[in-house]
Amino acid sequence: MEKFRILLIEDERELAAIVSEILEDHGYAVETADSAAAAFEKMGKNAFHLIVLDINLPDSDGFAVCREIRRNSDVPIIFASARTGENEKITGLDIGGDDYIPKPFSSNVLLAHINASLRRAYGFGKAADAVRFGNIEVDFSSRSVRRDSKTVQLSLREFDLLACLCRSINTAVTKEKLLSDVWGIYSETDPSTLTVHIRWLREKLEDDPQNPQYIRTVYKVGYMLCDGTVKKESED
Numbered sequence: 658m659e660k661f662r663i664l665l666i667e668d669e670r671e672l673a674a675i676v677s678e679i680l681e682d683h684g685y686a687v688e689t690a691d692s693a694a695a696a697f698e699k700m701g702k703n704a705f706h707l708i709v710l711d712i713n714l715p716d717s718d719g720f721a722v723c724r725e726i727r728r729n730s731d732v733p734i735i736f737a738s739a740r741t742g743e744n745e746k747i748t749g750l751d752i753g754g755d756d757y758i759p760k761p762f763s764s765n766v767l768l769a770h771i772n773a774s775l776r777r778a779y780g781f782g783k784a785a786d787a788v789r790f791g792n793i794e795v796d797f798s799s800r801s802v803r804r805d806s807k808t809v810q811l812s813l814r815e816f817d818l819l820a821c822l823c824r825s826i827n828t829a830v831t832k833e834k835l836l837s838d839v840w841g842i843y844s845e846t847d848p849s850t851l852t853v854h855i856r857w858l859r860e861k862l863e864d865d866p867q868n869p870q871y872i873r874t875v876y877k878v879g880y881m882l883c884d885g886t887v888k889k890e891s892e893d
Contacts, residue, residue: 660800661706661775662686666696666722667737668714676709679764680771693717697725701843704817705732707774709767710754712738712745720752727753730842733774737762779824788823790871790884793862795823802862809861814839818854819862822872822882829875855880 663680667673668691677687688703690696693716699705708726712719723734733756736749741759749757755777756770786798794803800816802809811819817839822830832851840846859866873881 660684660686662688662703663771664696664699664705664708665689666691666693666708666710666714666719668692668711676764676767679767683768685771691715693722696722697843700726700841701845702841704838704841704844706779707733707735707771709735709737709771712736712740712749720748723749723752723754726842730837732837732842733778735770735774737767788826790826790882793871795819804862811858811861814854815858815861818851819858819882822880826882826884829878829881831879833879835879 661684663685665673665676665680665687667676667689670689670691673689673691677689680687688699688705690699691714693714710719710722714722719736719738723736726732726734734754735756735758736746736754737758737760738745738749739760746757755774758767758770787794787796789795792805796802797820802811802816802819818835821835821838832848836844836846836848836851840850855872856866859869859872862871863869871883873883875881
């Protein structure tokens with residue numbers, strides 16, 4: 658399975674270090690932020706599959722952070738807080754949180770909640786580690802791509818972009834979502850960068866990049882990865 662990236666927003670650095678080590682031992686890629694400002698800076702540079710968010714932060718609170726994230730992204734958010742009152746839990750879920758874990762929590766409980774949120778959001782569960790379409794095979798566990806059984810060299814961004822399209826195969830994905838998921842929620846990446854990366858993917862994967870069979874443009878929306886079962890329509 659593709660290695661999921663988690664942002665842990667927690668101002669208790671010792672706790673953050675412990676949780677990070679646990680998650681990394683279970684195969685996740687983890688970055689930490691000890692303030693709202695640091696969190697938004699991280700989100701501007703990288704895309705994350707899930708956010709674990711404390712409520713008490715030195716420069717803001719988790720509720721405000723959640724509201725701001727929800728203006729731009731539907732990334733899963735799990736509140737993890739010592740504030741265990743019913744009102745806090747209701748507020749956290751009402752403003753866009755996907756789950757709420759009271760502190761203190763065991764590593765097993767945290768992992769169970771994270772795994773459940775990722776399954777709901779990305780549908781991986783017990784899904785295959787590889788996706789195949791036409792003469793292309795994408796292996797998430799090794800982050801490798803093969804075309805006609807020969808390895809295709811992709812950059813980090815190219816693979817992340819292809820993986821994002823694979824998660825919604827035969828379904829149009831907006832340019833905004835691709836930019837958010839691959840370059841980061843608050844990234845200031847120019848949309849033309851996405852266009853260039855799509856062109857590079859087509860050059861590496863398509864028999865005729867000018868007339869793509871797999872990575873198709875969806876007019877005024879974005880792009881769609883097709884497995885060959887969807888009838889081709891006109892593109893811009």
